Amino acid sequence: MHGTTILLIEVGALLFALGMLGRLGRRVGLSPIPLYLLAGLAFGHGGLIPLSASEEFIEIGAEIGVILLLVMLGLEYSASELVGNLRSAAPAGLIDALLNAVPGAGFALLLGWGWQAALVLAGITWVSSSGVIAKVLADLGRLGNRETPVILSVLVIEDLAMAFYLPLVTAVLAGAGLLGGVKALAVAVLTVIAVLVAAIRYGHAISSFMSVKDAEALLLSVLGLTLFVAGVAAELQVSAAVGAFLVGIALSGELAHSAVQMLSPLRDLFAAVFFVFFGLSTDPAAMPPVLLPALGLALLTMLTKVGTGILAARRSGIALPGQVRAGLALMPRGEFSIVIAGLAVASGVEPGLAPLATAYVLITVVSGPLLARLPDYTWFKKFVRRRMAVSRTAEPLPATD
Amino acid sequence: MRVRVEQTPLPGIGVRHDLVTSSGRTVGVVSHRNGRRDLVLYDVDDPDACLAAIPLTDDEAEALADVLGASLMLGQLSGLRQQAAGLLTEQVALPAGSPFVGRRLGDTKARTRTSASIVAVLRDREVIASPGPSFVFEANDVVVAVGTRQGLDGVTAILAGDHGD
DSSP: OOHHHHHHHHHHHHHHHHHHHHHHHHHHTOOHHHHHHHHHHHHSTTSSSOOOTTHHHHHHHHHHHHHHHHHHHHHHSOHHHHHHTHHHHHHHHHHHHHHHHHHHHHHHHHTTOHHHHHHHHHHHHHOOOHHHHHHHHHHTTOTTSTTHHHHHHHHHHHHHHHHHHHHHHHHIIIIIHHHHHHHHHHHHHHHHHHHHHHHHHHHHHHHHTSOSSOHHHHHHHHHHHHHHHHHHHHHTTSOHHHHHHHHHHHOOHHHHHHHHHHHHHHHHHHHHHHHHHHHHTSOGGGHHHHHHHHHHHHHHHHHHHHHHHHHHHHHTTOOHHHHHHHHHHTOOOOHHHHHHHHHHHHHTOOTTHHHHHHHHHHHHHHHHHHHHTGGGSHHHHHHHHHHHHHHHHHSOOOOOO | OOOOOEEEEETTTEEEEEEEOTTSOEEEEEEETTSOEEEEEEOSSOTTSEEEEEEEOHHHHHHHHHHHHHHHHHHHHHHHHHHSTTOEEEEEEOOTTOTTTTSBHHHHOHHHHHSOEEEEEEETTEEEESOOTTOBOOTTOEEEEEEOHHHHHHHHHHHHTOOOO
16 A cells, blocks of 8 residues: 555545544534544544554644634634724723733743743633634524623734734744744734735725636635745744734635635634644643643633623623623633644643643633533523622612601 | 614624614614624613524515514604694505506606605505605505695596596
8 A cells, every 4th residue: 555545544534533523513512623632632642543644744734724714713804893993892802811811821830831831821821712702602692692792802802912922922932032032023013014904995906806706716816825925924933824814804805705605614624634633743641640730720711711701891881691601701712722832832842731732722612612501591690680689789879868 | 763773893793783672672683794694682681681583584684674664654654644734644556447557656747736745655565665756656556645635635536547637
């Protein structure tokens, strides 16, 4: 047998297994992300069935997966949406960053991992998963809820912040030091601002450059442009992911809509490969020792996310039940945390980071959507109503004379 | 009279429009970027939460809008009837043998001849509000006219084709 035939067999069996897992997950109402990670763990080094011939293929597929995840994220937001709610949502975003990045960084320092690892872990605990949360909100029929815009604007700020955070981490991990990181950050800030301004002012011109009518040409040109820009961004140490995100933002209107429809299946395919790859590069034997720390970190940062949601929703005048719903909804961490951890793993900064990140994401992404359902139970509603009644009577009553 | 419809952007999803009714209930529509829309009703106890999100297809949304629009139009007309004494509203069915089937509203010269106005036409359960002079009548149209008793009788006669002059 030749290498390519084994590769076909391995990749085929892997994808088929993922498909079955995804179906199983949907039946129990679980996001496929943890299942893909577990599959990766099972197939990797020291796992049950090691894949050998297809490793290189999966590695490249994973790289494309990250790029597609990010370009789709950019396509979902229009530039005016990103900038438009910046002013009103910035305080909530700041609370979010402080409450959730600091515990991660502190935790890494506590483990004695050094400041690079602290920077990485801060990002992992900071960013909620836009994909998982948007899906949970839709599944629970909460898109019309008054706290939903608050949740979404926190997610938008996080995603936008990633455009500045990723280049910094990329440069720092590449060994450029803090000074190099600041330089990459400066390049990223300028590029992001330039792209946002261009997208708001000339979005139509950029988009009319590519025709919506020819599906094949559109697919090739959007995919080509994305990969090209991502590659150039990586070459400039601004992170390939950020380059892809910016391409997504720059495209708008009808073009973005068709591009979303066309790239979605590709994204699903390669994103699954990416999650598997991350699981692959983690040795299952390294998991048990980090399980307890990961659980502790997950508990801590899920609580801080609840706090973030409550504070952010309260600022927008949402009542207590809505505040709790916002807090619980924000808990799952997912694709971004894995993207950040993936960068760290590629640079070999701290061997314990990958298993910790895997366990951490597994815990939050499984328990988050389940806990998000809590406010829908009657006992919970009763409890919150009683709390509201208590806080209402606790307020000083107007003096009766 | 004016109702405040609030628009809230939902980044990455679409927009939400909602309004608070005079009875204190909140109703809204979530318009998804991909063209989908949900009608949402809010909880009375917890006004931040929606009780139900009902997805509507294009046809369903259009039908619902028509029903709401039609009831509104007729409601406004009956309100008008009560407001101005001596001014009446009447629905006049276009008789099958009317000379105006297939002809334009302008041809009736109804307003100049009777000083009553044709303010709407009901066709297939649809309301065509304030039709212009170039509006073309079809069989089975029902004309809503506003005017004095005499004027309305004149419109009825014109549409039936037996106006003397």
